[in-house]
Amino acid sequence: MNDVTWRVEAHSAKSSGIQQEGRLSIPAGGRRRQMLSIRMDHFHGNADLTLSAHAGPYADRVSRS
Numbered sequence: 291m292n293d294v295t296w297r298v299e300a301h302s303a304k305s306s307g308i309q310q311e312g313r314l315s316i317p318a319g320g321r322r323r324q325m326l327s328i329r330m331d332h333f334h335g336n337a338d339l340t341l342s343a344h345a346g347p348y349a350d351r352v353s354r355s
Contacts, residue, residue: 292316294345298326302337316345 294314301307316322342351
């Protein structure tokens with residue numbers, strides 16, 4: 291099993307943002323989908339969202355506005 295560490299960050303001009311982190315295990319050569327709830331209290335508008343993950347020597351980062 292390989293440990294995967296993930297992190298979600300969301301920020302906007304009107305909010306201080308959120309940060310969530312977690313870990314999960316995936317067997318070598320395996321795949322896994324995980325639903326993440328992202329909630330920014332008392333906020334209406336656009337936000338920048340970044341999801342990053344790493345496992346061993348591998349890493350990826352995706353950002354959306």
